[in-house]
Each structure stands twice: as C-alpha cells, then as structure tokens.
Amino acid sequence: MAEHCAVIGVGQTQHDAKRIDVSQYGLVREAAERALEDAGMTYADIDAVVVGKAPDMFEGVMMPELMLADSLGAVGKPMLRVHTAGSVGGSTAIVAASLIQAGVHDRVLTVSYEKQSESNAMWALSVKVPFQQGMVAGAGGYFAPLIRAYMKRSGAPEDTGIRVALKDRQNALKNPYAHLKLEGIDFDQIANSPMLWDPIRYLETCPSSDGACAMVLGNAAVAKKAPKKPAWVHATAMRTEPTMFSGRDQVNPQAGQDCARVLYKKAGISDPRKEIDCCEIYVPFSWFEPMWMENLHFAPESEGWKMTYEGATALDGDLPVNMSGGVLSSNPIGASGMLRFAEIANQIRGEAGEHQVDGAKKGLGHAYGGGSQFFSMWIVGDQPL
Amino acid sequence: MSEAKQPIKSIVTPSRLEYDFTPGIATTRFLRHMEEGRIVGQRCAECTKVYVPARGSCPRCGVATKEEVEVGPNGTVTTFCVVRVPSENIDLTLPYTAAHILLDGADIPFFALIQECDAADVRMGMRVEAVWAAKEEWGPTFENIRYFRPIDEPDVPFDDFKEHL
Numbered sequence: 001m002a003e004h005c006a007v008i009g010v011g012q013t014q015h016d017a018k019r020i021d022v023s024q025y026g027l028v029r030e031a032a033e034r035a036l037e038d039a040g041m042t043y044a045d046i047d048a049v050v051v052g053k054a055p056d057m058f059e060g061v062m063m064p065e066l067m068l069a070d071s072l073g074a075v076g077k078p079m080l081r082v083h084t085a086g087s088v089g090g091s092t093a094i095v096a097a098s099l100i101q102a103g104v105h106d107r108v109l110t111v112s113y114e115k116q117s118e119s120n121a122m123w124a125l126s127v128k129v130p131f132q133q134g135m136v137a138g139a140g141g142y143f144a145p146l147i148r149a150y151m152k153r154s155g156a157p158e159d160t161g162i163r164v165a166l167k168d169r170q171n172a173l174k175n176p177y178a179h180l181k182l183e184g185i186d187f188d189q190i191a192n193s194p195m196l197w198d199p200i201r202y203l204e205t206c207p208s209s210d211g212a213c214a215m216v217l218g219n220a221a222v223a224k225k226a227p228k229k230p231a232w233v234h235a236t237a238m239r240t241e242p243t244m245f246s247g248r249d250q251v252n253p254q255a256g257q258d259c260a261r262v263l264y265k266k267a268g269i270s271d272p273r274k275e276i277d278c279c280e281i282y283v284p285f286s287w288f289e290p291m292w293m294e295n296l297h298f299a300p301e302s303e304g305w306k307m308t309y310e311g312a313t314a315l316d317g318d319l320p321v322n323m324s325g326g327v328l329s330s331n332p333i334g335a336s337g338m339l340r341f342a343e344i345a346n347q348i349r350g351e352a353g354e355h356q357v358d359g360a361k362k363g364l365g366h367a368y369g370g371g372s373q374f375f376s377m378w379i380v381g382d383q384p385l
Numbered sequence: 386m387s388e389a390k391q392p393i394k395s396i397v398t399p400s401r402l403e404y405d406f407t408p409g410i411a412t413t414r415f416l417r418h419m420e421e422g423r424i425v426g427q428r429c430a431e432c433t434k435v436y437v438p439a440r441g442s443c444p445r446c447g448v449a450t451k452e453e454v455e456v457g458p459n460g461t462v463t464t465f466c467v468v469r470v471p472s473e474n475i476d477l478t479l480p481y482t483a484a485h486i487l488l489d490g491a492d493i494p495f496f497a498l499i500q501e502c503d504a505a506d507v508r509m510g511m512r513v514e515a516v517w518a519a520k521e522e523w524g525p526t527f528e529n530i531r532y533f534r535p536i537d538e539p540d541v542p543f544d545d546f547k548e549h550l
Contacts, residue, residue: 020394060400123473127402136483136496137472144466145485149550152464152509152543198467198480198504245444246434246492247548 004384005100006223006230007345009039009216015179015330018117019210024064025071028113031212031335032072035109038351039216040227043073046216047105052082052092052112053334054369057124059115072111084238086139086282086369088112089337090376093215093365094236097378100219101233107222113212114332121208121333137197139284140205142371144197147287150251151199156290156305162190163308164286165204165328171315172325174354179209179330204286204328211332213339220384231345231380234362235266243371250372256295259375263364264297267379272364273298276379278320278347278357280340281366284327289313293321296366315355323347323355337367341378348380411441414453416525422517424457424530426491434492438527457488458515460533461541463549467504482507486533487549494549501534510540 011034013019019027028051036042049072056062065081072079082092089112096110114121122138136142150156169185172178182189185203193203223230239259241248248254260272269275281296283289290304298319299307307313313321322328324343327336344363346352352360362381368374408416411427415438418425426437427450434443435454442449465484468477482504485494499507500516513533523529 060398120473126472126474128474137468137470137475140470141466141468141472141483145464145483146550148466148509149464153547153550194469195467196470198469200466242444244493246432246436247445248493249550251550 003101003103004220004223005097005217005233006220007215007233007342007349007380008218008223008226008228008230009035009037009041010342010346010351011035011038012177012213012339012342013211014177015209015211015332017179017207017209019115020117024059024061024113024115024118025068027115027210028068028111028212029071031113031214032109032111035214035216038228039218041107041216046073046077046107046109048078048099048108049074050080050082050092050096050099050108050110052088052338053114054083054085054088055124057119058121058333059118072109084369084374084376086333087337087367087374087376088369089213089335089339090341090365090367090378091238091337091374093338093341094238094376094378096215096217097233097236100217106219108217109214110217110338111212111214112335112338114334115210116208116332117210140197140200143285144200146250146372147285148199150287150291153251154290154302154305157309159191160290160305160308161201161204161286162187164283164289165190167314168283168286168322168326168328169203171323171355172329175324175329176353177330178325179211180207200285206284206327206331209330209332211330211335213335213342215338215342215345228351229349229382231348231382232384234379234381234385235263236378237263237266238374238376241373243373251291252295252301253372255373256292256368256375257297259377260296263377263379267385269379272296273319275362276319276364277360277362278323278344279364279366280322280324280326280343281364282327282337282340282368283322284331286328289321292366296364315357320357323352323357337369337376340367341365345380348382409441411439411450415439419527419529420523420525422520422523422529423455424488424515425453426456428452428454435490436493437488437491437495454490456490459536460486460488460513461546462499462507462509462511462513463487463494463546464509465499465507467507480504484533486513487546497530498532499534500532508540510543510546512536512538512541
C-alpha cells in the first residue's frame, strides 16, 4: 500500500430495540459526531464520507444515502454507499480505508447503521424467492441447519452454544452501549430459553436493534496529530463465494478460509492464535463462535468448540473473542460489522473501557454476510506495519 | 404540553412490493417439466455435478449446462431445523421442519418443507418423497410439490452425504 491508514476516531450510538427518540438522520449523526469528537475534528475537516447499511427493506427507505448526504456533512464532497449484506459494516470500513491507503483522501468519515424498528427485518429476510418453498424463517431459519451440520460434524458438546452465549451476555454487561444487558444471566436461563429455530435457542440468538457506528480514518500525517492513540490498519481483506454450488461447505466456507489466509499474509502473521491478542467477530448465533474459530484458522477443523470450552475466548482467556458482547448483544445489522471493526480498534487504542483487554497490541475485526458468502476482515495494531 | 407541541415519534407508511420474474431459458425448461410432474436438473459437462433447479450454468465451473437429467422424486434429508417462531409472511402451523433435501440423482440440496412427520422424528439421513398437489392444480411452479414426507427406507449413512453440508 502507498499510504498508512489509522483509525483516529470511534463513535457508536446507544443500541436499543427501538430508538424512537431519533430519526434515521439523528441516529447516524449520533455515531458520526462521537467519532469526530474522538478524533478532535468536525464535519468540515472530512474529505469524503463512506456509508453502509444492509438491505433497504430493513427500513423501507430506498437509497437512504441520498437523504443522509447532508446529515453527514457530505455536501460538496464525495459520498459512497456500500452494500454487502451483513458484512457491510466491515466492507464499508475497508472501502474507506482503501481511499486513505490509495492516497486519494487524507481524512475519511465512515458510518454504518440500521434502524430495524422502522420495518421488520425478519419479514425482509423471509421474502419468498421464486421456486423455493416459502418457509425459510429469517436468518435463524437459514443458519440453524448449518449449525446442526457443525454439531454433527465436530461432535461438539451440546452446551457449547450455551457457553458462548453466557460469555457474550456477561461481556455485554461491561459495555455501556450494548442493547441487551441481562443482569444475573446464567447458564440455566440460556439452556431453558425456548428453541426458536431448533437447535438455536432464544438466548443464543442476536436481537434486532437500532444503532449506528462511525469511524474517522486518517493517513499517517493526520494520525500523528490525532489527540488520542491511533489504531493502525495492518491489512484488510474481502472474499466472496456463490450462495449455492455443489459440494459447498457452508459450515466452513472456502471464501472465509481464503479471506483469513490472505489477511494474515498481508499482516505478516504466521501463527494467528499466538500473534493476535483479541478478536471481535460476527457471531449472530452462538454456535458461530466455534465455527468461525475454525474458519479463521485459530483452531483445527472440528476443534473450535474446545476454545470456548477451555475458556480461551473468555475476556481473561488467551484469545478473548467479542469482549463487547458482540452481535449477540447488539445487532443493528448494517452497523454490526463496523462495530466489530471499531471495537477492535478501540481495544488497540486502549479505549475499550471496562471490557478492555490489557495490553492488546494486535486485533482482528471480522464480519460475514448473506448466506455465509461475503467476508470482510481487518487486522489493526498499535504501531504502523 | 399542548397536543400541537407533542413530538411525533412514529407514523406508519405501508409499502407493497410485487415483481414480475423473467425465468430465462434454463428455469423455463425446469418449470415446463414441473408442469408435467417431473423434476429435471442439468448436468455440468466439466464437473459432472447435477444442479436442480438449474440456472443454465455451473456456478463452480462457469460453463453452460445443457444435458438434462430427471432427478427425485425421492431424496435424503442432509440437515434441517425445526421452526418454532412465527414470521409474518409464512403461513404454516408451528412447529414445522425446514430441511435441506438432496434429491436422488442431484448433487445439490435445496430447502423444503417436511410434513406428515413429528418434528422430533426428523433425522439427518432420513429418506423422503415429494408429495405433489392434485394434477389439475399443476402449473409452471415449484409449488406443485406441496412438501416432502418420510418413506420406509433405511437412513443414508452420514459419510454418503457429508460433502453436501
């Protein structure tokens, strides 16, 4: 890359089931202005705005970037909208980083959001496709059979998913922005919660949230003048595969494996389990933690569950995962990927508050979307690579 | 505060969406076969995999698929979930089983509904058959198949279908 890129400002909204106290404009501005303040800037300092969100049917507003242009201070500046389903928050950040790395701009504001209470995400995800029986009930209905396949293939203990959910829900109690904060949550509450899409239980499932996330990215010259410690982007990667082809491994998708491999190579990482200090990864249903631990090459195939079981992914483990409480605790879909990227940047900046991993120097942000077909990832570190 | 000064927190603006789908050549042929009560896929000349419903090209090899192959009507459940949560646009009695079904002769499973079977009895590897609507109701649509139901055959061993998960 020609230029270094660093995260110099991070902002997010309070995430909640219904943010009826703000409009869509207000929601994105809440995150954007917090990120600008964190970077010691105003909208006037920004060269370009890159915005992302998931399908327009989630709010019922077509091309919301048109109405957001002035809300986000983009008048007279370049503005781009990115869309790669649930991975969009990640790919939006990567597009913004590319503009810095390519030397096109010095300071880029990137924002992603979802205001799911304004429409019905499960309805939007269950629209009947021609030539399929109309019974795939939302994302849970799509992913539950894949989780069952993972359970069978790996022979993982049946309570692995409950343990992941318990960890993430306890982590969320340390995150002031989290949507779901279940005080006193315990193993039995999760185990006894109703099966929604058997084998997925209610408390192993992400909520539907309103929320936004924003970051200010800058080149090396800008980062050096930033009021707070920057998180340097060491590598970014995106990969795609078709939703359907014969022999497709939907439990451990090729695109995810390839994306992680090229990401580590670009970042000069040869042993990710040892060299990466912590991760924020996209886990909308608890069983995806062990599945992605394998896909991201942290564990051999069919052994990802052991990391959960042995406590490796806990806040005090050797590879903490989803210190913020993750997607299981806040899920404004379009923002969920960027929240992973921003949370990991804050870990490196030492700005993660109560859920800070002490001395985190290198971290992974990860998002996936569609039918596990879009992957976006970045590695950030405390020094330029 | 007077009513005029109360903030308006929400208004409802319904929107409706209908679309005309142009199926194209391969899907048109699939639908014409469905109209005759046959499930017909297409074989890729390079990797020899049989796709159903075929889209006219192999997503893996990127080549046009021309050879037609009749598949099913029996198949194997590769994996499934039991749905116990309602959705606005799905008119089925809860709980119901949504399964990936690999039709005999096909190399890719697709999502379908399992009925005439208690959800607790559905298994990976279970053998099923297509249950068709009454012939006079058949049209160029996948809906000619109402659902799948179990048949009295031994389960398929996991190793025989694990590449389709």
